[in-house]
Each structure stands twice: as structure tokens, then as C-alpha cells.
Amino acid sequence: DGGITQSPKYLFRKEGQNVTLSCEQNLNHDAMYWYRQDPGQGLRLIYYSQIVNDFQKGDIAEGYSVSREKKESFPLTVTSAQKNPTAFYLCASSKSNEQFFGPGTRLTVL
């Protein structure tokens, strides 16, 4: 079954801890993206990667890091430097211009 999977669905973190959110796609898409959504808002771009072993910062990259070692995978690490990490995180991928989204991970910092 083709698609984009994200795990975990819900994640709780203590302040000062780093956490890694998983994003996997089996659509053979070249580009992958991470977005953040805050309540009542649209999505904002954190990082994106157009090809393996290459990625670029989006609008709100501070406090986040990514890697792209495989075409299928684009994990996002939320570091302790991120001041307000509680949010809904969505991963997306695209082959041409149209982007498709995974189901998201809700991160709560306690």
C-alpha cells in the first residue's frame, strides 16, 4: 500500500530532551518536507530535501535538524534549543509539483 507514514502518532517529551520524528514514504518521490502546524494556523515549512544527502532550511528551522540518508526516509529531530516545540508536525513528499502529506505527529512538551 503506497503512502507516507509518520511515527509515533503522539509523542510526549520533557523539557531539555531531544526527540526524533519518523517519516517514511514508498511513493518513489524525490522531494520530502517537514511542516509545523500550531492551533488555528496554517502550516509552516521547517526543512525540505530535494535529493538524498541534501536538504535546505525552511522558514522556521531554528531548533530542528534533519537527515536524508535514504530516498524513503526523512527524520526530523526536535532539539532542546527549540523554544516552543509543542505542535502538530506533518511530513510531505512530492515527485513533481504536487505535495502529499502523512498523517502527522502531535508533540507535547511537558
Place this chain on the structure above:
Amino acid sequence: GIQVEQSPPDLILQEGANSTLRCNFSDSVNNLQWFHQNPWGQLINLFYIPSGTKQNGRLSATTVATERYSLLYISSSQTTDSGVYFCAVVSGGSNYKLTFGKGTLLTVNP
């Protein structure tokens, strides 16, 4: 960067009514997508429509790129149409980054 404005911010309908959602953008675009975000947060692709008109069942969309707006039409609305509708664009200079509007919250009452 490009600005995306959606209107109205909130819309309440009775089942069976029709509605029009609007998306204005401030610059030329390479890509325009409409999404429906369901109550679980999943973003469902409705249309990829940088220009022209498309229809899918009860939904249709029109983008007039020269006048920098897009419209989403929902006919014979159903309670399952409830949720947030987002317009998102890729501006001419950014290649891949989707910039989202703040969305229209649609509530369809039985």
C-alpha cells in the same frame, strides 16, 4: 515572501447548501493546491490547480492566475465536508516551498 489570504475564516452551513471559498495570493505561482484537513489532522489533497478549472464530484475549483486568486466550490454540502480547508501555493521563485493560508473552518450542520 508571497502572502496567501483565505476568506471567509469561518463558515456555517446547513446540509445541502452550496458555498464558495476564496484564496488570494500576492505574487505569481507555479503551484496551487487545495486541501481538506479532517478532524484527525490528516491533510487530504483536493485539487492541484495552478490555473484553469477542475471538478471532482461535488467539488470544483477555479484558479485565475493572472488575477491572483482561486475559488473552491462545494455543492450540496454534507456533514462530512466539515473541517478546515487550506489553500497553499508555490511562488515563482521558490521552486518547492508551499506557503499556506490560515484556512477556512467549515461547519456543516444536519
